Amino acid sequence: MATDYFHDIHEECGVFGVYGHPEAANLTYLGLYALQHRGQEGAGICSSDGKNFYLDKSMGLVADIFSEKRLKKLSGHSAIGHNRYSTAGSSSLKNVQPFLVNYILGSIAIAHNGNLINAQYLRHELERAGAIFQSNSDSEVILHLIARSSLDHPVERIKDALSMVKGAFSVLFLEESQLIAVRDPFGVRPLSLGMLDGAYVVASETCAFDLIGANYIRDIQPGEILVINDRGLHSFNLLQSNKKAFCVFEFIYFARPDSLIFEHICVNTVRKSFGRILARDTMPDADLVIPVPDSGVPAAIGFSEKSGMPFDFGLIRNHYIGRTFIEPKHSIRHFGVKIKLNPVKDLLKGKRVVVVDDSIVRGTTSKKIVKMIREVGGAKEVHMRIASPPTIGPCFYGIDTPTRQELIASSHMVEEIRKYITADSLAYLTIDGLKEVLPNPDNYCFACFNNNYPIHFPKEESLQMELILV
Ligand code: AMP
Numbered sequence: 001m002a003t004d005y006f007h008d009i010h011e012e013c014g015v016f017g018v019y020g021h022p023e024a025a026n027l028t029y030l031g032l033y034a035l036q037h038r039g040q041e042g043a044g045i046c047s048s049d050g051k052n053f054y055l056d057k058s059m060g061l062v063a064d065i066f067s068e069k070r071l072k073k074l075s076g077h078s079a080i081g082h083n084r085y086s087t088a089g090s091s092s093l094k095n096v097q098p099f100l101v102n103y104i105l106g107s108i109a110i111a112h113n114g115n116l117i118n119a120q121y122l123r124h125e126l127e128r129a130g131a132i133f134q135s136n137s138d139s140e141v142i143l144h145l146i147a148r149s150s151l152d153h154p155v156e157r158i159k160d161a162l163s164m165v166k167g168a169f170s171v172l173f174l175e176e177s178q179l180i181a182v183r184d185p186f187g188v189r190p191l192s193l194g195m196l197d198g199a200y201v202v203a204s205e206t207c208a209f210d211l212i213g214a215n216y217i218r219d220i221q222p223g224e225i226l227v228i229n230d231r232g233l234h235s236f237n238l239l240q241s242n243k244k245a246f247c248v249f250e251f252i253y254f255a256r257p258d259s260l261i262f263e264h265i266c267v268n269t270v271r272k273s274f275g276r277i278l279a280r281d282t283m284p285d286a287d288l289v290i291p292v293p294d295s296g297v298p299a300a301i302g303f304s305e306k307s308g309m310p311f312d313f314g315l316i317r318n319h320y321i322g323r324t325f326i327e328p329k330h331s332i333r334h335f336g337v338k339i340k341l342n343p344v345k346d347l348l349k350g351k352r353v354v355v356v357d358d359s360i361v362r363g364t365t366s367k368k369i370v371k372m373i374r375e376v377g378g379a380k381e382v383h384m385r386i387a388s389p390p391t392i393g394p395c396f397y398g399i400d401t402p403t404r405q406e407l408i409a410s411s412h413m414v415e416e417i418r419k420y421i422t423a424d425s426l427a428y429l430t431i432d433g434l435k436e437v438l439p440n441p442d443n444y445c446f447a448c449f450n451n452n453y454p455i456h457f458p459k460e461e462s463l464q465m466e467l468i469l470v
Pocket of ligand 1: 253292295357358359360361362363364365366399400401
């Protein structure tokens with residue numbers, strides 16, 4: 001069914017790996033802790049001492065799952081870990097990674113960030129040939145393809161398997177004597193290499209390196225297979241693509257502001273620049289700029305810097321609850337905004353307020369916020385400014401967006417959305433505005449804003465995709 005398929009493909013995740021360090025599992029725990037924003041449904045760590053593998057995974061947050069006792073059992077000098085995002089319909093331990101399997105060449109564990117767009121077809125073919133799956137995650141398909149490859153060497157098998165899959169993958173494999181990091185030829189999701197005490201570490205984002213004190217060396221290149229073992233680093237080419245498609249939404253919302261992603265670019269700096277352009281192009285007559293915390297903070301600072309309008313925290317966020325977006329039922333989501341945010345009445349009363357957020361998806365959050373700022377906060381006018389263009393298309397490469405029908409901007413003009421959210425004015429950043437900020441903008445995927453999907457759906461999948469796209 002299209003809906004199930006849709007939910008199954010929506011996995012936002014974080015990965016971390018270390019090779020050749022006596023504290024491998026502890027470092028992986030810390031790395032996952034720093035990457036918690038990339039996935040809160042479940043987490044797991046798989047370690048190896050060169051002979052045996054040790055695996056521990058659970059639903060929940062990293063710090064709640066791993067105790068000292070549990071981490072102690074994860075012996076060895078190498079480890080990979082994974083944070084998984086919560087999505088409706090597919091929330092279960094069986095989907096929490098890493099997955100660890102045995103096959104003819106030994107054992108192999110996988111931790112994958114991104115979504116494969118032909119996984120359903122490949123899975124169906126594999127099942128027809130007798131394969132048995134334990135999860136409904138597309139990452140398991142990769143393991144089956146590796147196990148079925150007829151090539152002699154593990155790296156050749158990985159290359160063989162990954163040349164059959166299409167989509168986004170920043171993926172880590174752990175074998176007895178090596179860690180292998182691979183990034184898809186388009187480089188959709190980030191993946192970075194660092195070093196700590198002479199050992200190599202790999203992470204979705206560099207904020208993980210900062211926590212453990214590792215030095216950021218470079219990105220795993222799009223289309224690169226990087227093998228890390230006792231003899232050092234060995235780089236191989238997977239498949240070359242003449243087009244890169246770095247996900248612009250990592251800059252807008254997903255990555256942590258203190259990370260450097262996509263060729264050493266600081267997320268915070270980019271977000272602030274988005275806010276500056278937004279102010280330059282859409283500045284209303286108002287008294288105060290406030291962010292929707294946390295996602296709107298850097299853009300609101302940029303907006304304030306450019307406009308000269310004072311910045312303040314007019315909404316206070318309760319940090320001890322999950323992101324409302326992931327709650328499955330409409331009614332709970334409505335309730336969630338109130339649980340999460342509260343206006344500072346003293347600051348807002350009688351003011352003309354500019355509210356900056358990173359994005360509007362369904363419009364539910366903005367509607368609640370505008371109402372709250374006006375009715376509870378006592379603001380005179382509420383001007384909504386969005387530091388990204390209208391979201392009109394779902395993501396098939398690993399960002400959790402709802403179906404096209406649910407994206408308010410896919411079927412409504414800006415003025416209609418303004419009316420819906422009851423703001424005095426509403427304006428978005430343009431795609432040109434995004435491109436003005438990004439170095440090498442041709443290297444980015446803007447599909448959620450322009451429906452221009454850089455990784456084309458294989459014929460076998462296109463029917464299902466059409467169902468989702470309508
Ligand atoms: P909505 O209420 O559906 O319009 O959601 C908009 C809010 O969700 C904004 O405040 C964004 O910061 C946040 N948001 C946007 N994209 C995502 C995502 N992929 N996962 C979680 N939250 C998101």
